[in-house]
Amino acid sequence: MAEKGPISNFIEHHYKHFNSAALVDAAKGYESHLLENGKMMITLAGAMSTAELGRSLAEMIRQDKVQIISCTGANLEEDVMNLVAHSHYERVPNYRDLTPEEEWALLERGLNRVTDTCIPEEEAFRRLQGNIVKLWKGAQEKGERYFPHEYMYKMILSGDLKEHYEIDPKNSWMIAAAEKNLPIIVPGWEDSTMGNIFASYCIKGELNPSTVKSGIEYMTWLADWYTKNSGGKGVGFFQIGGGIAGDFPICVVPMLYQDMEMPEIPFWSYFCQISDSTTSYGSYSGAVPNEKITWGKLDIKTPKFIVESDATIVAPLIFAWILDW
Known part of the structure; x- marks a missing residue:
């Protein structure tokens, strides 16, 4: 095992103690899992890309500390948006105090707010739009179909965006993933x-919905x-936040076990969730890991961890441990 760094x-x-001790336990469990030749899925919910998690996640990808990622469409695109429009982002530290009128003023300036960070619509969304639409239309003309992340990989690897890079490419997890052709759900x-x-182009009749592969196809691919x-x-x-990024892929195990009648399929062999959701009102995001035993997702003996804190604080620290920083 490599010598640990200062972090x-x-x-x-x-x-x-408390959540800090859970963080250490989870990090050591992750590390042990990899040392025993296990593989790891990381799931990204929320606005992790806008939070610039790529500063640590990209190196995790480069060093083969993660073998597959499940993320929301927002995280898929927002890493690339930050890559090409970073200087146009605006931070709003006093976001809790904004009035509806101040929020409207941000909209009129083309700034879409994510907590304390505003994404510039023209420089971020529209800069990508022209490139991705060409790829969609080109694929359709050839009768080809790809997953959403595959179109993003094609755009990145084409080099067409390089002239617009505004951050060090080593801090983009999507560049690292594209270069490794990392599986993404x-x-x-x-x-x-x-x-x-994409939906708007379908409504206008310029694209067919089938040109982009669907969620069902993602599930069948993941099952394989x-x-x-x-x-x-x-x-x-390793689940960061809640929502569909985690809910969707974790279900592949009970699906294979129950619906495909494959009783020999292994459970997930390590589980950690970073969440600030509470276990109340039927919240799945706040459910303790043991609840997943009843759904056929985790085994009794699966190492289970939950760190109830801000993922933007916890995830980089766990990644730092795994990277020996």
Whole structure:
């Protein structure tokens, strides 16, 4: 095992109790899983790309610390938006105090707010739109169909965006993923900005919905991938936030076990969730990991961790531990 760096040493020295101790336990569990030749899925909900998680996640990808990602359409596109429009983003530290009139003023300036960060519509969304629409139309003309992330990979690897890069490319997790052709699952892509744009072209009759592969096709692809990769130590599940990014892929195990009648299929072999959701009102995002046992997702013996805190604080620290920073 490599010698730990200053961040990891700080974590081990100070993080002894409560959520900080859970963070250390989860990081050590992740590390052990990889050392025993296990594979790991990371799921990204919320606005992790706008939070610039790529600063640590990209290196996790480059060093093969993650083998597959499930993310929302927003996270898929917002990493690339930050890549090409970073200087046009605006931070609003006093976002809690904004009046409806001040929010409207941001809209009129073409700024779409995500908590304390405003994404510039013209520079971010529209800069990508022309490139991605060409890829959609080109595929349709050839009778080809691809997944949402595959179109994004094609756009990145074409080099057409390079002249617009405004951050160090090493901090873009999508560039790292594209260069490795990392498997990505994007459930519910339709509710993203690019998904909305694609839908608008379908409504106008310029594109067919089938030109972009669907969520059902993502699930069938994942079922095949999981079946082929769950041997040995198995596949772990590292969930950042809640929502569809985690809910969708974790269900592949009970689907294979129950609906495909494959009783030999292994459960997820590690589970960690970073969440600030509480266990109330039937909240799945706030459910403790043991609830997943009843749904056939986790085994009694699966290492289970939950860190109830801000993912923008916790995830980079866990990644730092795994990267020996």
